[in-house]
Amino acid sequence: xxxxxxxxxxxxxxxxxxxxxxxxxxxxxxxxxxxxxxxxxxxxxxxxxxxxxxxxxxxxxxxxxxxxxxxxxxxxxxxxxxxxxxxxxxxxxxxxxxxxxxxxxxxxxxxxxxxxxxxxxxxxxxxxxxxxxxxxxxxxxxxxxxxxxxxxxxxxxxxxxxxxxxxxxxxx
Amino acid sequence: xxxxxxxxxxxxxxxxxxxxxxxxxxxxxxxxxxxxxxxxxxxxxxxxxxxxxxxxxxxxxxxxxxxxxxxxxxxxxxxxxxxxxxxxxxxxxxxxxxxxxxxxxxxxxxxxxxxxxxxxxxxxxxxxxxxxxxxxxxxxxxxxxxxxxxxxxxxxxxxxxxxxxxxxxxxxxxxxxxxxxxxxxxxxxxxxxxxxxxxxxxxxxxxxxxxxxxxxxxxxxxxxxxxxxxxxxxxxxxxxxxxxxxxxxxxxxxxxxxxxxxxxxxxxxxxxxxxxxxxxxxxxxxxxxxxxxxxxxxxxxxxxxxxxxxxxxxxxxxxxxxxxxxxxxxxxxxxxxxxxxxxxxxxxxxxxxxxxxxxx
Numbered sequence: 465x466x467x468x469x470x471x472x473x474x475x476x477x478x479x480x481x482x483x484x485x486x487x488x489x490x491x492x493x494x495x496x497x498x499x500x501x502x503x504x505x506x507x508x509x510x511x512x513x514x515x516x517x518x519x520x521x522x523x524x525x526x527x528x529x530x531x532x533x534x535x536x537x538x539x540x541x542x543x544x545x546x547x548x549x550x551x552x553x554x555x556x557x558x559x560x561x562x563x564x565x566x567x568x569x570x571x572x573x574x575x576x577x578x579x580x581x582x583x584x585x586x587x588x589x590x591x592x593x594x595x596x597x598x599x600x601x602x603x604x605x606x607x608x609x610x611x612x613x614x615x616x617x618x619x620x621x622x623x624x625x626x627x628x629x630x631x632x633x634x635x636x
Numbered sequence: 637x638x639x640x641x642x643x644x645x646x647x648x649x650x651x652x653x654x655x656x657x658x659x660x661x662x663x664x665x666x667x668x669x670x671x672x673x674x675x676x677x678x679x680x681x682x683x684x685x686x687x688x689x690x691x692x693x694x695x696x697x698x699x700x701x702x703x704x705x706x707x708x709x710x711x712x713x714x715x716x717x718x719x720x721x722x723x724x725x726x727x728x729x730x731x732x733x734x735x736x737x738x739x740x741x742x743x744x745x746x747x748x749x750x751x752x753x754x755x756x757x758x759x760x761x762x763x764x765x766x767x768x769x770x771x772x773x774x775x776x777x778x779x780x781x782x783x784x785x786x787x788x789x790x791x792x793x794x795x796x797x798x799x800x801x802x803x804x805x806x807x808x809x810x811x812x813x814x815x816x817x818x819x820x821x822x823x824x825x826x827x828x829x830x831x832x833x834x835x836x837x838x839x840x841x842x843x844x845x846x847x848x849x850x851x852x853x854x855x856x857x858x859x860x861x862x863x864x865x866x867x868x869x870x871x872x873x874x875x876x877x878x879x880x881x882x883x884x885x886x887x888x889x890x891x892x893x894x895x896x897x898x899x900x901x902x903x904x905x906x907x908x909x910x911x912x913x914x915x916x917x918x919x920x921x922x923x924x925x926x927x928x929x930x931x932x933x934x935x936x937x938x939x940x941x942x943x944x945x946x947x948x949x950x951x952x953x954x955x956x957x958x959x960x961x962x963x964x965x966x967x968x969x970x971x972x973x974x975x976x977x978x979x980x981x982x983x984x985x986x987x988x989x990x991x992x993x994x995x996x
Binding site: 471478479482483487488496497500503509510511512569585588589591616 | 644645647648649651652653654657658660661662663664666667668670671672675
């Protein structure tokens, strides 16, 4: 009976939140099919730890954390190509194609190292505070601030946005 | 073009709301199925107690500098256990005597161990990967356990199990298939396809009376093995500890570092695109990853600012610190990441030269 209740609760939650998790996953990896793989792996882990998820009182936060951890862990396993972190030269910037705005942003996100990308997505898409982001990423608030600043700087550089128009300090 | 912080939020939302996004292939039923398996194995591991702990610790123990070798104790019992006898960190509890041509890569990985509040949990999956999305997993049930609800699907928010479809005995043991597509057809023939791949699981009884199953997952592009292929894989399964040859020899590691994760796999049949990844960590959380690939393989990737790399005997060997743990002073005793790589010997790309004596 407890197992049936557990399954019913899990199915109800996942049925309602898969779309939301999928969007976060897409922002993290920039590929819808891979986003599906990430969500699939994440909800499987969520099922295994469902009793723990219910205990924390914030299932959304728990599920989001599982997703982020799954994404970051995947960067280390080698099944997906590692992101090469290198500064972009002016020559390379000049050669960037003139894509539409959304594609620009997607490409720019892809250019960020995984933890910076996750930090930007959590702060600006999920609208988490520095403290909440630090908890989700299991790091210090100082790391969140520095990762956010670097991520925004990199986005600004890639998207050719004046520095004055994006400031991390404006967010709580 | 300008972008303030709210503008970035808006643009991220627009990107995520992409109207051209393909239909989701996320499969809640498959998550339930796999999740139940993991819970079952976790419970079995908990019941086995020392077996699970020995696996976790066995994978985690390496020789400490200078030249002090720690032997890994043999592991006892457990439905998914093998014998860890010392110098090979990758002991497969089962091996495959035959595989379809597209499945040659073997991954003994996804070992998730955690110790919290005195509780030890460990999941072990032995998987074969033909592509990044097609997997055949093998699972042996514990004594007295019988296959149940191997495949579930969701209909109107409720779970239903697939019917058992008997097939000819395998090596004298009872056998049956379960098909997800059969489940969907029987319980809700009018339900439109979600785009999720269908799959068939084979369960059969081993000579010792235990049940085992093979559970492939596929995709529309790579549909996975046929029923005949599954039967042939099952009939040729070999049981008992089987050390996996690896392409490196490691003489020693800095004091305090233990093996946290080890993955060996390749992407496609006949390809040189394999990757060996090992993560070592200290109790305080400092992590070092070793990443071994053939020179020129796509996964060779970059090393960033926290890494060092050595090319030797056709292999690219990279060591790097995890982003979150940049305390490189813990590697001073071996001369940093570069020095650490000095303790790793490349055995090249020819698998005939690989060794099961990896450590020490």
